[in-house]
Amino acid sequence: MTFQYSRIADPLYVSENRVGAHSDHRWFASAAEARRGVSSFEQSLNGQWCFHYASTADESPAGFESPEFDVSLWHEIPVPAHIQMHGFDRPHYANTQYPWDGHDQIMPGQIPERFNPVASYVKRFTLDTPVGVGERVTVVFHGAESALAVWLNGHYIGYGTDSFTPSEFDLTDHLADGENVLAVQVFKWSAHSWIEDQDFYRFSGLFRDVVLYRQPVAHVRDVRVRATLSEDLSGAELAVRVDLTGGSAVVRLADGTQLKDLGDGTFVTWLDQPRLWSAEHPHLYEVLIEVRDPDGEIVEVVPQRVGVRRFALEDGVFKINGQRIVFKGVNRHDFGLNGRVVTREETEADVRTIKALGLNSVRTSHYPNNSYFYELCDEYGLYVIDEMNLESHGLWDRIRYHDAPDSEAVPGDRPEWLPALLDRARSMVERDKNHPCIVMWSCGNESYGGSNLAKVTEYFHEVDDRPVHYEGVAWDPRHPETTDVHSEMYTPAAKVEEYLRENREKPMILCEFAHAMGNSFGAVDRYIDLAYREPLFQGGFIWDFADQAIAMTDRFGQRFFGYGGDNGEAPHDGDFCGNGILFADHSPKPFTQEVTHVYRDIVTRIERDALTIENRYLFTNTSAFECVVTLSHEGEEIASEILDTDVSPGQVRQYPLPVTIPSGPGEYAVDVSYRLRAPQRWAEVGHEVAWDQAVFGSFVPSPSVPAAPEIVDGIHNIGVHGKNFTVLFSRLYGGMQSYRFGGGGPEHEILRGMPTPNFWHAPTSNERGWNAPSLDGQWLLASRYAVSERRPDQPFLETLEDSARVTYTYDLPTVPASQAALSYRVFGDGRVAVQLTVDPGDGLADAPECGVLLALDPELDQLTWYGEGPEESYSDRRLGARLGVYSAPVATQLTQYLRPQEAGNHTGVRWATVSDARGRGLRFEGSGMEFSALPWTPFEVENALHHTELPPVHRTIARPALMRRGVAGDDTWGSQTHPEFRLPADRQLIFEFSFIGINA
Known part of the structure; x- marks a missing residue:
């Protein structure tokens, strides 16, 4: 029997000489060996293999399977590995399109002719233990993409397809005493690649373990376990079916209970009040299969774990152990x-x-x-x-x-x-x-x-x-x-x-x-x-x-994660692999x-004097968790109590609130947190499994100093002065040109550019998916090229009793035209109250955001905010954020999504400071505004395809906003943000906030 490469283009050529599929049980020489988990019947062939790469079958080495073939000049490659991750071929990301589409005119089942890499492997090995009388030795390739042919000592052994399940071959008849030569060819494309068109990187090679398995003369080839629960779940029949060759078996539970042998390879027992397996309580019974050869000697021990559970359609719905899942x-x-x-x-x-x-x-x-x-x-x-x-x-x-x-x-x-x-x-x-x-x-x-x-x-x-x-x-x-x-x-x-x-x-x-x-x-x-x-x-x-991405290094030595096209592959689907x-x-x-928050299994509704707990667990009482109720005043914890709860699975129960919320002014948050009382394999004691929060009262902004500032109405500039601050408004250039603040020391410039109305953010993947940039483009123009006309009343200056107000009006270059006005009311302490008013043109699409962009000194690189956090949040993704005071370096605020895009926003912000290491900077206040501080403008972020392409940091960009468009996520190829999470496009928008210089 020989292998014919031409056959791999035949969908009917599925396998040749492959051992039939069986359970993934392991077998050991003794119970002690089973307890250690290391089997003397297994010999790993993982490690370095001799390797040859050919871009087509014609270029592959003829006769390489012969033990005499000289592979001394071949490369070495680790197994398991993808050849593409070791310098051969290239990683190729594609979603739905076939990688050969546009290169080869082929029909389903046919294989690409121009390029079909063939990986030839050679491994020399000696058996750890000689083959005993009646024993068999097989080799299992646990993953080979997409098809493989196998030879041993020059003899053709077999062929297998299906990249993701084992291909096992019996080597016994061709094993040699001493050294053996295992030769394998792995083909990137076969007929069956047409049905392996998953949304992933297209790799090839031996990418899972390769193992030799020795099977003693008496051997369990296959195990099938089944636990059948009684209707009321009070008992279960445990049946273990053993496919045994060459001997006899005894089956026991870990407690010594011996299962009854029914004589046909089936062993049974009855379990009274069994402990049931579920995701919440994954109890496993231990079964031990003891195999004896015809002489009565124990030659094999098979441990098998069993979960007793019932998952089925009951009453028209899926239930696990009688409970709807x-x-x-x-x-x-x-x-x-x-x-x-x-x-x-x-x-x-x-x-x-x-x-x-x-x-x-x-x-x-x-x-x-x-x-x-x-x-x-x-x-x-x-x-x-x-x-x-x-x-x-x-x-x-x-x-x-x-x-x-x-x-x-x-x-x-x-x-x-x-x-x-x-x-x-x-x-x-x-x-x-x-x-x-x-x-x-x-x-x-x-x-x-x-x-x-x-x-x-x-x-x-x-x-x-x-x-x-x-x-x-x-x-x-x-x-x-x-x-x-x-x-x-x-x-x-x-x-x-x-x-x-x-x-x-x-x-x-x-x-x-x-x-x-x-x-x-x-x-x-x-x-x-x-x-x-x-x-x-x-x-x-x-x-x-x-995310599926490849760790790469750019031409300047910077590390980054690459996506489709970054390895020079085509066709490809770009960053569509970044959706984790x-x-x-x-x-x-x-x-x-x-x-974590939307998937939580304990939901709490909090009122001023009570809380109502809904337990969505199926099998776990809330008493399994420590319930901690915390009261905070504007980010500062003032009380904390532990509440003993006892809510059964699927039930709802109300408890008095164990903390008292003051009735005076200010804003108070009540947090209810459920934490592990006992350690789990997946988390330590204290890990939070669920929480909810409610906010009472209202935040009161800081008052302004009543003293009026000094106004200097110059030819080209309007100056507003007070103790320790200076603000300059330019008549020539249409905006605030300077904000200097001292706060008891020398005044220092904070701005690195004029604040401007901003309606743009770097498009998200979802926005690109539904072509939002083409619809939103007018708002990009409005953000970058707004015009503040030069005319006698521009800017408009008002002298008020306690302040000066300077207003600029802008013609926004949209079609139809839109208008905006940005007014600054400057108080005697340096506080600037800002109002942005926008009148969108009729018929324009909603803006990606509505706010003000302020370019600040790059030394202002620390962000602290009282709002929702700790991570970024958006109008349609804020349920998992909770009110508090949080701090983070500005450098961390542009989330490292695979492709740079809008990121770092925080919703419900009452105040935020952007400061340097000495505590100097700006404090912003607003009524539940959205806020971000990034090292780059939205335009710089949009221009970068990878984070390493972002320019050196020259400014800190603060963007207080009325609202940013929600991020969406129903899909990434057409579904838009839900209407309630988008800015209105048919009416005037008004956004108010303030800022003031701060010192430590």
């Missing part, structure tokens, strides 16, 4: 700083983060993850939708956007694709079937519909009792039996509610929602509110967990504070 989920790629080469430690860190953020579920997008991801979800407690490796989005686009007939769908109804689908379904189910965390199987992603997918679901239902998910039925409803849940993507909450008014056949989830690209995640609370109002809507999964709730280094983005 709301999926508070996220989609997750296996992706980190090394691409899809992700270690167990990195995966565990992700799982800990997911739990700490308050999420309860994960959808594996859009392929099976490494086995240890499911083990960790079992242990930590997460509900998982396990998704088959399938996506043909680029071909589906032909149907959606180019009116292609349904018959062109792949896999659709085409018989040549069915074997590959069933193979992938089988590989996933057989490997992962024993993980209690998995509550649904998924047929894949964004591949339209058809009879083939219906047959995949039929297979799932034949072999397992878990429900099946597939979103594509929403687009191609010909086979509704393909999915047990109605699933959609990015449907606005109002549309979900509208759909469910008429369609009550199945529960509904959003398998993707809240597209978190760039500065995003606006108005997500609408979905969660609906999930608790409408029983059939059972939540959704945020897209997605972490975490950055590429898996640190949290600012809006994780919103994620």
Whole structure:
């Protein structure tokens, strides 16, 4: 038997000589070895391999599989790794488009001719232990993208596809005593690349572990566990089915209970009052399978953990252990700083983060993850939708956007694709079937519909009792039996509610929602509110967990995260890979504070004398958490009490407020915080799991000194003077040209440019997605090129009893024309009360923001504010921010989104100071204004494609604003900010705030 490269272009060529799929259990030589977790039956082949790269098959080394072939001049490459991350080929990011589109005129199943990298690997190894009589040795490639061929000692062993499930081959018959030579070729593109068109970086190579497994003469090939709960959950039958060769087995629980052998490989026992597995309480039973050879010697021990739980459609909704579930989920790629080469430690860190953020579920997008991801979800407690490796989005686009007939769908109804689908379904189910965390199987992603997918679901239902998910039925409803849940993507909450008014056949989830690209995640609370109002809507999964980006160095030696096109690849989809709730280094983005708050499981409504607690947990009493009630006066804590609560899951209870809110002037905040009493694997004691806040009273701005300032009405300038300050207004240049403040010392200039009306911010990813810049462009012109006409009454000076007011009027270069007036009322202590009045032209789109831009001395690099925080917030993303006093360096305020864009805003700001290290600067005050202080103007931010391209810092840019447009996030390709979070476009806008110089 030989390998023929031409066959990889055949969709029917799925595998050759590959060992059948089986459970991902491990086996050990003894119970002691099992306790240590290190198996003498496993030999890792990870490490350095000899490596040859060829851009096409014709350039690959003929005969390299021979043990005599000289590879001494080859490169070395680590395994596991993507070849693209080690200088061969290049990382290639594409979303829906096929990377070869526009390069090769090929049809589905055919492979690119111009460029199809072939990675040839050679590994020499000697077995740790000689093969015993009757033993077998296999090699498992846990991940190889997208297809591989394998030789041992010059003998062709086999071929496998499906990048994300194991390819296992029996090596026994060709093993040599002493050194062996394992040769592998990995092909970047095969026929099956057409159904691996996921939104991710396109890599290739051996990117998961490669392991030799020795199987003793008596061996458990497969384990299937099933716990069937009684109707009232008071008992469960635990059944363990063992596929055993060459011996006998005894199955016990960790407490010594021996399961009854039914004689057909099935072992059973009854559990009274079992401890149930759930995301809240992920209890696992330990099962030990002890295998003896025909002589009665123990040759193998298999530990298997079991979660006893029931997840099913009951009363028309999904329930876990009898309770209706709301999926508070996220989609997750296996992706980190090394691409899809992700270690167990990195995966565990992700799982800990997911739990700490308050999420309860994960959808594996859009392929099976490494086995240890499911083990960790079992242990930590997460509900998982396990998704088959399938996506043909680029071909589906032909149907959606180019009116292609349904018959062109792949896999659709085409018989040549069915074997590959069933193979992938089988590989996933057989490997992962024993993980209690998995509550649904998924047929894949964004591949339209058809009879083939219906047959995949039929297979799932034949072999397992878990429900099946597939979103594509929403687009191609010909086979509704393909999915047990109605699933959609990015449907606005109002549309979900509208759909469910008429369609009550199945529960509904959003398998993707809240597209978190760039500065995003606006108005997500609408979905969660609906999930608790409408029983059939059972939540959704945020897209997605972490940015996919490549750590790179620019031509000046600066490190940055690259996205599509940065590696010279084409076609590509730019920064569309930057849509995680975490950055590429898996640190949290600012809006994780919103994620945590809207997903919280304890909701508290706070009144002046009472608080009402709603417990949304399914199995946890609020008494498990310490409830801390804090009273603050304008950011300063004045009282704190611990409140003992006892609210059962799903219940609501009211308690007296344990702190007294003063009735005098000022603003008071009551915070109610729920914190872990006991440490968890994912967080320490004191970790906050939920909070709410209410504000009482009102903030009173600082009064101005009543003494009137001195006014100097000059030829070209108007000067306003007082003790320790000077303000100059220019008649020539149409604005405030100087603000000098001393405050008891020498006056120093604070401004580095004239304040101007500002209606622009650097477009967010969402705004670019719905072409907002083309609609907003008039407001960019208005911000940069407003005209203050030279005329005798410009500026207009008013001398008031306690102040001087100077007003400039501006003609804004919009079509139709708009007008603005900026007035400054200067008091005797140097306080300047500013009023911006804007009259938009009829028919103009709403402005991205309405405020004033002040360029300040760059030494003013410290921001402190009394408002909502601690992270940035926006009008449609402020529920996770709470009122307080916060400080941060100005340099940190431009959030490191993958592409620079509007960032660093703070809502509900009562006052803010921008100061230098000595405490000198400006104090701003307003009535719940929005405020940001950044090292760059919006125009500089917009011009940069990466953060390393931002110019050197020459100014601090303060932007107090009436409002900025909300960030949106229903999707990033058309959904606009909800109307209530946009500035009115049809009426006059008035914004008032003040500023005054400060000294330490």
